[in-house]
Amino acid sequence: MASIADPQHQRVRGSTRFFTIMAVIMSLVIVAGFSVQLAMGRSTFSVPWPYHVHGVIFMSWIGLYLAQHFSISAGNVALHRTLGKLAYFWIPLMVVFGTVIMIVVARRTGGPFFFHVSEFLWSNIMLVWCFGGLAWWALRRQRYTGWHRRLMLCAMAILTGPGLGRLLPAPLMIPHAWTIITLCTMVWPLIGMIVDWRRDGRVHSAYWWGLGIYFAVFVIGLAVAHTGFGMNVTESVIAGTPGAERPMEAFLPPGFTM
Numbered sequence: 184m185a186s187i188a189d190p191q192h193q194r195v196r197g198s199t200r201f202f203t204i205m206a207v208i209m210s211l212v213i214v215a216g217f218s219v220q221l222a223m224g225r226s227t228f229s230v231p232w233p234y235h236v237h238g239v240i241f242m243s244w245i246g247l248y249l250a251q252h253f254s255i256s257a258g259n260v261a262l263h264r265t266l267g268k269l270a271y272f273w274i275p276l277m278v279v280f281g282t283v284i285m286i287v288v289a290r291r292t293g294g295p296f297f298f299h300v301s302e303f304l305w306s307n308i309m310l311v312w313c314f315g316g317l318a319w320w321a322l323r324r325q326r327y328t329g330w331h332r333r334l335m336l337c338a339m340a341i342l343t344g345p346g347l348g349r350l351l352p353a354p355l356m357i358p359h360a361w362t363i364i365t366l367c368t369m370v371w372p373l374i375g376m377i378v379d380w381r382r383d384g385r386v387h388s389a390y391w392w393g394l395g396i397y398f399a400v401f402v403i404g405l406a407v408a409h410t411g412f413g414m415n416v417t418e419s420v421i422a423g424t425p426g427a428e429r430p431m432e433a434f435l436p437p438g439f440t441m
Contacts, residue, residue: 201378202332203252209343209371210245216346231291237284240276241342247273248339267325274318281311286420293426296439297353297360300431301408301417306361309404310397314341317393330389333375337393340371357433365401369394 220226228235247266254263285307288294294303321334347367353360372394376386407413414431421427 198328198332199256201375202336203256205336205371205375206249206252206339209339210249212343212350213245213346214242216349220349231287233280233284233287237280240273240280244273244277244342248335264325267322270318270322274315274322278311278315281314282308285311288426289417290421290424290426293421293429295348295353296429296436297357297433299358299361299408299433300421300426300429301414302361302405304417304420305408305413306365306401306404309400309407310341310344310365313397313400314338317341317396329387333372333387333389334393336375337372337390337397340368341397343371344368354435354439357435360433362405369397372397 217226247270251263251266251270254260254266285304289300289304293300315338317334317338321331321338324330324334344364348360348364351364351367353364356363372390376390376394379386379390408417417431418427
């Protein structure tokens, strides 16, 4: 019996190690993106209070996400389940404040200059709701470890966008910066799919669903942003604010240098 159980036990341990490593790497990408911009003087703490609330909530999620992986890696199932209960509260909080901050940024600046304003507003909001949906689904599948871990990885991949966007030379990607950066975030589930294929000879269904939903929401959000309806909504959101003073399309500010 031991000889039969050992291979399965090794696969579970190997899988746990892989997801923990991925959690650390994705978290580091997010933190590095913001830290680099702050160190270069391109970011500042002198911003309205919604930015700070948003930052605390989302950075706290990173801590919770890492704690979940470290606790299960250490075999502390009780702590892992307790932290999971906190996630039921934290995920809706992230969706609400994620939506609020996108509107605040669009009205305050129109979003980063290398993004189309409507793409930034629509796609960002739809993707933060996609994160919430995938993460909530992952919580509801806790008894099914394969689904739980992979759906949560797909959800976390969405959150790496802001980090990657601050590390990649986005101004050089105009007018496709938003598309390129978002597609780059999908590399995390793709890595998981490759690991599955090499280890098991197949890709777990959770990746197909998770990445498939992520990609579909991205495409739909991008399409809606450029429809007459989408543009009208964006214009009404930023009307009469500083965000309306910049071009709707991505652009390079006069005198801009990398």
